[in-house]
Amino acid sequence: MSLAAGPPLVAWLLLAAALFCVGVYGVLTRKNLVAILLSVELMANAVNLNLVALGRYQGELLGQAVALFGMALTVAEVGVGLAIVILVHRRRQGIDVDELSGLSG
């Protein structure tokens, strides 16, 4: 189709990989539960970006459709995740993950 109209596929994939790595770094380093949740979202969107870019490269709409499904699922996931964060905050008066070490051996 009109692939020549935009940047090449590899640029999109590199951007997605960079986004994913930023998300992973956030999940591993942030102490705030909400920030971690945000980082997870970054990772999910990196995946969506991959789907859209590859779909476009293949010249079909399946990639966009799956990305839309993925966004809907991510919304649900964030809803559950935020609910957990609120409950944790109510119980422990804080959302610092270092405080949540009840599974320590």
Place this chain on the structure above:
Amino acid sequence: MTTLSLSLAVLGMPLACFVLLALAWPLRHAGRVAGWLSAGTAVASFAASAALLARVLGGQGPLTWTVPWLVHGGRTIAELGVHVDGISASMLAVVTLVAASVQVYSLGYMASEPKPDQGRYFAWHSLFIVAMGGLVLAPDLLQLFLAWELVGLCSYLLIGFYWTKPSAGRAAVKAFWVTKFADMGLLLGLVVLYGATGAFSFEQAAPDPVTTLVPALLFVGVMGKSAQVPLHIWLPDAMEGPTPVSALLHAATMVAAGVFLVVRAYPLFEAAPALLTFMAWLGAITALVAAVTAVVQDDIKKVLAYSTCSQLGYMVAALGSGSLLGGYFHLTTHAFFKALLFLGAGAAIHAVHSNSIHDMGGLWTKTRASAVLFIAGALALAGFPLFAGFFSKDLALEELAHAGHWGPLGLLLAAAGLTAFYMTRVVAIAFFGPPSEKAAHAHEAPATMLLPMAVLGLLAVGGGLSGGTLAGLWGQPYHFALTPVGIAATLVGLGGIGLGVLRYGTRSWTGDLLPGLRAFILSGPVDRFWLGAWRQGLLPVARAVGWFDRYVIDGLINLVGVAFLDAGRRVRALQTGRAQDYVLAVLLGVVAFVAWGVVGGAG
């Protein structure tokens, strides 16, 4: 009735009686009713086995009937059933006759016991008849072993009948332990036999490497049950039981089970000539040692108990010489006259309420009938010419001479003289000795006691004539002939009686042949030997094994446990409880897998 249903009836009637008495406690606690029921079934059992014997005498061939018992993977490992032939039919008749006599006798003897105790006594007696019948009719060694243990249990229960007496309890436990110790040999023998031949057959001798081992192990069990030196120590203590029990179990039938086992499984023993020679010697030594011990006993039942050991020695020696008939014939006559002697002793004990022969002095004038019967039994035991013991002992000795076992023959001849001597001593002191205070108010036993004694008395006098019949059952020739050995045995026996009369009757000679011997025997050397072996031999070994088990075996197992606990404690540190650490681990894992895939894909 068919032969099969007759043989099943012999076992079934006492079994029904036992089950009834065991379950219906009001009946058992009724005492006398239970006794009459038990004695009635015993008599009926005898009638059935007499009919069975008549059939076999009439030419009925051997019959074997079995039902599968242990079936594994479609293969029948063991069977239960009955095997009727000349040996089992005649033995069964002997067992049930003595059992019926003893049961009827017990009706009188046990009459003064508390009623529930009487019921208990007769229930166990019925169980014993079932067990002994099952032993005699066993079609293979495994059922024989089963019944063997069952009679051992009855023996334990009946020896400990007066369980409130500590000595009776100890005697019961002792009998149980000693025979169980010996039965380990029997059990091992069965295991080895089954491993070698794949069956528990009486007929099939074990193949080469274990030809001697199997019968030797079986014989260890025989030594325990049939009270051979040095495993005879339980039998004198077993006299703590009621006297009719001693007559039935510990004189006539149960202790003869060992001899019966050898007779039954003779093809196995025949294949081991060295063992047969050992049996001849051991039997002769037992006969002599027990006879010497019997001379110094003052308790009438102890005299008879050692005498039983001694006579069982004759049977084992005869079997060792290769003469089945010699051993078995003596078993039969011994069952009659020794049961009679015990019942006679019971009548005397019943009259004077003491076991000591010195307390019985002068009973001849008080209890004439039972005294006459006791003396008949004593003459039969002493081998007085034409009494039952004369023929059977003569046959046993002749067979030993025939086999060339001169050493055992000499010991047995000496034992024959001692037998006559100690029986004369008992008769002279108990019935003709100086009148004692306790015997002054003695009165004759009731008819229920005298009648069975009379039946056994007839057999003790005339039972020797059954030799030809028994031999006929086995298809063996038997002709009584007075040989030099027989004459020697008779003369030794008469000499023993004469010496006994001189020493204890007329008291014209009061010397002591071996002054030190009496004290030595009364100190119980064999018992002390076993006690020493236990203390010096078994206990240290047991302690060492216990130490090894506690500290080495258990130690190893505990070490494994401790090692795992410690490893767990160390690995715990990995679990920080922080979610981000786990995510990092997952990430590293994924990276590792991807790297592996890339490198592996490249390779």
